[in-house]
Amino acid sequence: AAGVIQSPRHLIKEKRETATLKCYPIPRHDTVYWYQQGPGQDPQFLISFYEKMQSDKGSIPDRFSAQQFSDYHSELNMSSLELGDSALYFCASSLELEEKLFFGSGTQLSVL
Amino acid sequence: SQQGEEDPQALSIQEGENATMNCSYKTSINNLQWYRQNSGRGLVHLILIRSNEREKHSGRLRVTLDTSKKSSSLLITASRAADTASYFCATDAGSGGSNYKLTFGKGTLLTVNP
Numbered sequence: 001a002a003g004v005i006q007s008p009r010h011l012i013k014e015k016r017e018t019a020t021l022k023c024y025p026i027p028r029h030d031t032v033y034w035y036q037q038g039p040g041q042d043p044q045f046l047i048s049f050y051e052k053m054q055s056d057k058g059s060i061p062d063r064f065s066a067q068q069f070s071d072y073h074s075e076l077n078m079s080s081l082e083l084g085d086s087a088l089y090f091c092a093s094s095l096e097l098e099e100k101l102f103f104g105s106g107t108q109l110s111v112l
Numbered sequence: 113s114q115q116g117e118e119d120p121q122a123l124s125i126q127e128g129e130n131a132t133m134n135c136s137y138k139t140s141i142n143n144l145q146w147y148r149q150n151s152g153r154g155l156v157h158l159i160l161i162r163s164n165e166r167e168k169h170s171g172r173l174r175v176t177l178d179t180s181k182k183s184s185s186l187l188i189t190a191s192r193a194a195d196t197a198s199y200f201c202a203t204d205a206g207s208g209g210s211n212y213k214l215t216f217g218k219g220t221l222l223t224v225n226p
Contacts, residue, residue, distance in 0.1 A: 004125075004154075031212070033213065034215075035216075041218075041219070042200060042216040042217055042218050042219055043155065043200070043216045044216075045213050045214070045215065048213055056213050058213070088152065090154060090155070092155075094212075098211075099142075099143055099160060099204060099212065100145070100157045100160060101155075101157065101214060102157070103154035103155040103156070104148075104154050105153055105154045106152070106153070106154055110153070
């Protein structure tokens with residue numbers, strides 16, 4: 001069965017650079033979530049989209065933005081990267097009326 | 113904001129033993145879910161229990177929910193080395209629909225020794 005696809009799997013950036021993370025949800029899933037997980041930490045909700053509209057916002061820095069496109073894939077754009085942005089970034093998808101989230105394998109971002 | 117807290121933070125057991133992990137949360141919830149995460153990998157949904165349920169089973173998993181104490185437990189019976197992973201509880205307290213989101217707890221790192 002198709003799963004949530006995230007790219008790239010690993011990303012290394014320097015401070016103050018920008019990064020774009022991509023997420024392709026499971027086909028027919030209409031909701032996408034982004035989570036950030038620091039080393040040894042629990043996943044923190046960043047932002048979610050339903051039918052290409054932002055549906056909820058969590059602890060997402062102003063330096064970050066995200067959107068969901070017409071094909072339902074989503075991109076998380078991160079600017080002015082800081083060392084503290086180093087983390088595993090997960091995308092998850094679901095159907096609106098379903099409570100279970102399906103997670104991708106994540107993008108490991110390292111900011112040097 | 114609401115957060116789940118797992119207890120213990122780390123648990124090491126022998127294969128064949130049972131593992132119990134606990135989770136506490138702070139506010140009213142619609143449901144509570146348990147997820148598993150292998151090191152550096154994505155989270156995998158294990159089981160969901162609704163606020164009006166007290167116990168649920170799935171294979172070797174047993175989940176209990178006590179809404180009066182705002183706590184849940186996950187029991188893994190007859191553990192296997194392949195059960196080694198981090199286990200997170202996650203709660204939803206939203207209004208549902210497009211506003212649905214999960215808040216994760218700190219996680220329990222389970223190590224099952226062969």
